[in-house]
Amino acid sequence: xxxxxxxxxxxxxxxxxxLSELNSSQTLLYVFKRLPTRLQRKFCDEADIxxxxxxATFSQLLSFVEDAxxxxxxxxxxx
Numbered sequence: 001x002x003x004x005x006x007x008x009x010x011x012x013x014x015x016x017x018x019l020s021e022l023n024s025s026q027t028l029l030y031v032f033k034r035l036p037t038r039l040q041r042k043f044c045d046e047a048d049i050x051x052x053x054x055x056a057t058f059s060q061l062l063s064f065v066e067d068a069x070x071x072x073x074x075x076x077x078x079x
Contacts, residue, residue: 003069006062022058
């Protein structure tokens, strides 16, 4: 559900020209906090997030959530 909601938001705001709203730290943190703790840790590891000089984008977070949702709904449910 989160992945599809994020996808709809992404498409809509890109078409309206408001991608910067999605990439704001407030929006990213709101979505990030909705993830289970183990996925939060995994996203930080995969995105190579560090406190200085790098910020994730909404599209990176969207891809990560879509991949995690796809794995969770696979035959084996491995996330």
